[in-house]
Amino acid sequence: MKCTQVQSRLGDLSVGIGASLEHQLREHVATCETCAHEWSNLQRTIAWLSHVPEQDPPAGLWHAVNNRMGEVGNKTRLPRADVQRWQGWLAPAGAFAGGIALVLAGFAWITFSHQPPDASVGPLLAQSHANFVSQHLAMDRGEPLADTVALGVMASLVEGDAAASSRRGK
Structure with a gap:
């Protein structure tokens, strides 16, 4: 396995994964110094976090996050009137562009399909x-x-x- 693949899966190794993948990851960590260093840092972080007491999240945390996400999403979207204005002229503009393309294609076909007489015949x-x-x-x-x-x-x-x-x- 490549180091980037192993380093992205080290968190999975700490919580338990399939035996074959775990064997591949442990084999790579044993032979690669960089990945072994990352693995030891992750183990120290997990050990430190195990001593921190668990706390329940505040009661309204999820609603606050959800509302905040809605506010950000509304700011990035176009107002409904702008969307309707765009939709109102996109279909006719597309039809107009298609018509122009057909006219140009017909003109090109008429112009280039009639070959001039061979110069040797004259x-x-x-x-x-x-x-x-x-x-x-x-x-x-x-x-x-x-x-x-x-x-x-x-x-x-x-x-x-x-x-x-x-x-x-x-």
């Missing part, structure tokens, strides 16, 4: 559009209707106009 799209535009420009230089897509669009527009004009003429 140049690839731009390059593919550039190739497409340059091909069409090259085909358009020589003959405006050389592009088959453009030719198809123009043909459908012309046919649509011809059908519409023939209907108008009737």
Whole structure:
């Protein structure tokens, strides 16, 4: 056992304790000079106190102590009105703080959940559009209707106009 444990249990040793604990304490006291000194001081104090005559406590001692404890306890407590005032605004303040926390969490989620597009996609799209535009420009230089897509669009527009004009003429 450690000295601090033994010294805290020396009072128990003087009034009688379990056999195994008593054996451990006595063993430590026999080997430790500091604890042996504490044990001898405790034994002398007990011997001196045994010669002092016992007296009954005064009749109102317990009530006086109890009243005094109540006075000290009342001084350390908040007055009832102060307690009610605190309780009156703590619940709404807690609800308000919780609401603010939810709003901030939602804002953070909205802000950080949408990742910006990957930077590598932009140049690839731009390059593919550039190739497409340059091909069409090259085909358009020589003959405006050389592009088959453009030719198809123009043909459908012309046919649509011809059908519409023939209907108008009737």
